[in-house]
Amino acid sequence: MIEVKNLTIGYTGNSAVVKDVNFSTEPGTILSIIGPNGSGKSSLIKGILGLVQPLRGQINFLEKKSEPHTIGYMPQTPRFPTNIKVRELISFFNKLEPVEEDRFQNLISILELNNHMDKKIGSLSGGTKQKISILQCFSSKKDLYIIDEPTASLDPYISHLLKSLLVEKKKEGSLVIFSTHILAELQELADRFLLLSEGTILIDDSPENFLRKNNKSNLDQALMNFWNEEYKTKL
The missing domain is CATH 3.40.50.300 (P-loop containing nucleotide triphosphate hydrolases)
Structure with missing residues (x-):
């Protein structure tokens, strides 16, 4: 409350x-x-x-x-480091807090992020950055x-x-x-x-x-x- x-x-x-x-x-x-x-x-x-x-x-x-x-927070405009790869950012999320691995991987698949793993954040569209924001917000129960x-x-x-x-x-x-x-x-x-x-x-x-x-x-x-x-x- x-x-x-x-x-x-x-x-x-x-x-x-x-x-x-x-x-x-x-x-x-x-x-x-x-x-x-x-x-x-x-x-x-x-x-x-x-x-x-x-x-x-x-x-x-x-x-x-x-x-x-x-608290999980998803801002209107995601701001992530632009010069690192999606794979590296997701690895960082995993180190910040414990996640349910099966659920986490399932969410990555549903959000269609697997095809972006080796792309740098700065090269992604706004919609794809929002998908990463969904992942970091909902990767564990809050x-x-x-x-x-x-x-x-x-x-x-x-x-x-x-x-x-x-x-x-x-x-x-x-x-x-x-x-x-x-x-x-x-x-x-x-x-x-x-x-x-x-x-x-x-x-x-x-x-x-x-x-x-x-x-x-x-x-x-x-x-x-x-x-x-x-x-x-x-x-």
């Missing part, structure tokens, strides 16, 4: 980009974070990961299943998975695989947090979503409940209805 209390994040010379955010989550849940560009999604994710120091507030990891709390724009630059087959992995990790009792701009993806996967705007949470709800309250059949329509009402209140 993660408990976020009064979290405020800002950067030198700028006003706060995350403002007094509060929410908590349970294990075995898929939580999606959405919002327009500049809404604070990336800063909130960096705060949970410990990559930025909050101005105030707390992020508490409760009910740990392991010590220390284990308590928490944080996935930023998960299907960006992935072909439909690998996108389907990744979504299956997220559901599998939820069933194993892990917490999954992912940000996305694809509302159909959110509706398909998320148990709950947060809509951020200007650093604050405007919506904290399940997709099903939000659709029901707005009497709509899909999130595009429901969120457009919400934004229209939100806009009216500011006039």
Whole structure:
């Protein structure tokens, strides 16, 4: 479980980009974070990961299943050393943490990485780098998975695989947090979503409940209805 209390994040010379955010989550849940560009999604994710120091507030990891709390992270844009081979990078992954070898090799095969083993990272397409990012994120079981724009630059087959992995990790009792701009993806996967705007949470709800309250059949329509009402209140 993660408990976020009064979290405020800002950067030198700028006003706060995350403002007094509060929410908590349970294990075995898929939580999606959405919002327009500049809404604070990336800063909130960096705060949970410990990559930025909050101005105030707390992020508490409760009910740990392991010590220390284990986190898998898949960024929107993978950044690996460009001058080493795929084989060397994968070997490095194996040395960082124990993996289930059969599962690890099966994932390499499914991701179709065997044909790239002797290529340098710098020569790979963005989609292939994302496949390597999937491998490093899911090569061992974690308590928490944080996935930023998960299907960006992935072909439909690998996108389907990744979504299956997220559901599998939820069933194993892990917490999954992912940000996305694809509302159909959110509706398909998320148990709950947060809509951020200007650093604050405007919506904290399940997709099903939000659709029901707005009497709509899909999130595009429901969120457009919400934004229209939100806009009216500011006039």
